[in-house]
Amino acid sequence: MNFPILSTIIFIPLLGAFFILLTKGSQKNIEKNSKYVAIFSSLANFFLSLFLWFSFDPLISDFQFIEKKIWIDGFINFQLGIDGISILFILLTTFIAPICIFSGIHSIKFKIKEFLIAVLLMETLMLGVFCSLDLVIFYLFFEGGLIPMFLIIGIWGGPKRVYSAFKFFLFTLLGSVLMLIAIISIYWITGTTDVMELLNLRIPQKFQYLLWLAFFSSFAVKLPMWPVHTWLPDAHVEAPTAGSVILAAILLKMAGYGFMRFSLGLFPVASDYFTPLIFALSIVAVIYTSLVALMQDDMKKLIAYSSVAHMGFVTIGIFSITKQGLEGSIIQMISHGLVSAALFLCVGVVYDRYHSRMISSYGGLVNMMPKYAFVFMIFTLAALGLPGTSGFVGEFLILVGIFQKNVLVAILASLGVILAAAYMLWLYKRVIFGKITNSDLKVMKDLKRNEIYIFSSLVFLIIFFGFYPDPLLKTIDVSITNLINDYNMNLNFHLAEIIK
């Protein structure tokens, strides 16, 4: 098939953004037209990516749908391609983007045209990250996302938005420039930045440690790992609901994807060497940030800290280098993408009505908003990993994976599951149950129709994948096996060389 389907998927949102930029007329017309264009292009992209999933062959371990164009002659090729790992992230992105647009249309009050452009640009850049098979192209997409996200937080954010936007931008940029040095060094060492070639080439192990650290610095900030996670709560709290959703659901996953594709794939020796470091940081993240989450008064901050803890699970799963661990990490990332998006939208629902994110200003919401209480409960349970939700599948597989490698880490990580139950249920109790102490809440209206549509699609997916994760597992199975085999082969090769 010669049709460049990946480029199409990447650039449809950009095209949409371009059309929105060109809309002219009265303010009302501009808003209406840009809304339609944004919804149309993001939904079209979602269906196109579903089609991509159906035509994707999960039994092939190589990259598929490869596109290659010369970009800078003899240096960089614009190369795209996907395997079982990336396709799920593409689906997640194209699924979350329309949700953001739907929620943004109803909650963003000014400059809606610019907002939609920023979200569509974000979608293009995020899709580019998951599709690119060249390090420089990957970097371009990875880093380019800073611009729209900075604007989304800064323009439509809360009262402390300037501080958060700057913190987000500078933290991420500092991490990423080190990765840029590493990418250039890789080009210098091997003469190529083509990922497919690099996966077969063995980078000499004396370079691997520093290169791994440089990539790590970028991914650790983006993921985020303790102790460089501090930008995340700030960014989440100040960002508008749709911004938080993008941030939690997709942006953080770019780092997890990067760890899998680049850290494990390109630097097996260093990955092996630094695994204890990752485990230590992840355990701290799981336990410490869970405890911090317990003490938050701000709902968004609580969910932000819980994200850090959940991403700690993901890194543990990735670096367990077992099939279950890696599969669990991917499922956990997808599930967290859905659940955290849903939770931020839940906060957005009450914030739009009452303009407070403080837990203490709510209580007894179940009396006014029974439907809301119901969906919020499902998402709470999914976040704490109740069996039957997608959160359970991921956490369970990760714990199975890590148990084979390191029992101590597995035991400590499972503490995080208990803590997650504590802070999520406590949050739920304080917001939904109890007596109505705040009489202002009595006028709160239950979910509107458009909110019900969004939430029911998320509930459906979370429960569906909770009971039947097979479609996900089937898609990634061969790719993961291939990843682990390559990893072990390269590792043994290098170890044999060291012994020699």
Next chain:
Amino acid sequence: MQTIIYILPEVFLSISIMFLLMIGVFVKNSFKIVIYLTMGCLIFTIALIINQPNEIIKIFDNSYIIDKFSSFMKVLTLVFCLFILLLSKDYIKTNSIDKIEYPIIILAATLGMILMIGSYDLIVFYLGLELQSLSLYILAAFKRNEEKSTEAGLKYFVLSALASGLLLYGCSLIYGFTGSTNFQIISENLNEANTGAVFGIVFLIVGLAFKVSAVPFHMWTPDVYEGSPTSVTSFFALIPKIAGIAVFIRFLYVPFINIIEQWQTIIVFISIASMVLGAVAAIGQNNIKRLMAYSSIGHMGYALAGISTGTNEGIQSTIIYLTIYLVMNLGAFGCIFMMKRENIYYENINDLSGLSKNHPMFALSFLLILFSLAGIPPLAGFFAKFYIFVSVIKSEMYALAIIGLVTTVISAFYYLRIIKIIYFDKPKKPFEDIYDWGLKSSLILSSILVLIYFIYPSILIDAVSGIQIY
């Protein structure tokens, strides 16, 4: 007489300067004619240079060179000179500095720079340099009834004269210890044992570093940038940098290439110092012209990092960097020229507050240019830095690369600060709508170039790939 056709562009430029002066003297109210004729001259000179034979030609007893490098730099100088004139036409009129001398002096400065770029001999080089410097002194003080402008002119004159003196002293030392002023012969006679000549080189580098405003010889930059009329500031920020960098490259790679170990450390130091100072000192600035001064210091640091590698790739990356820097700064100054309300040009960055509300397209192009200056992908500024760091890392100068990239992050802060003021702050009184086509088209051109450069980045690589100095 055969050789005269090779310097036809220079000859044409000198004759047209005199001719324009005559028009200015004998025709009344001739500013408009003179400025359009100046632009015409520039375009014609560009055409003459492009038509020159594509080979290395050394004329006048090997004291003047025409090769791909010099042609490229000359065209760059002339093209951007033309754009600066287009950009500042409205400003010149509003600030009543529309004297006929203005375009003519700019043309004279340009001629000086072209001579510098083509020079292959210390004396020719010095003549070009003085022609350029003398013109720049006058330009800096052009708004002579304003205190700040006069101060800027005087400050620039005193310091620049000092730098020229040091440079001349360096030249004489080199001449004394190598026995020639010709670059080729200097190169043959120079070796590390020749301490006197090495001394001379240090003086020469000091003088050149002053001209491109690299740390620690940058002190004049913020004051002169702030004090001069903005139209002159934009000229200062773009055009002398081309000649400065070109001469830097020519000197270090032709006469001094044999003692690369000696000068490499100096250039690396200057480069690092410029990058760090340019990033840190700009943070506290509120005047946008001062801020651009520090930003240009930082950018020169990156350009020098490419030169310090001592490889052909390094030179090419520097030339690419310089080109993109010019495009971005053209846009940035275009935005500064847009900050006009009731015939007064504003310079404080807080005046930009809430620009996105009142002038969405202007704000958008400023945003693109600022992100590009900060080096964020996928804008052109990123590629400029990318090529520099590719060549730096290839030469295994990791410390330079890491410091350079860290300063990128620091300098991102002050560009972001402007973006914050434009996009996040409350709107103030709107600026005037400016209908000057020259200004608008330059601004649109530069922001579009910055935005779409990533689609076909090979264009600049192809353009510079044939450039070889040694």
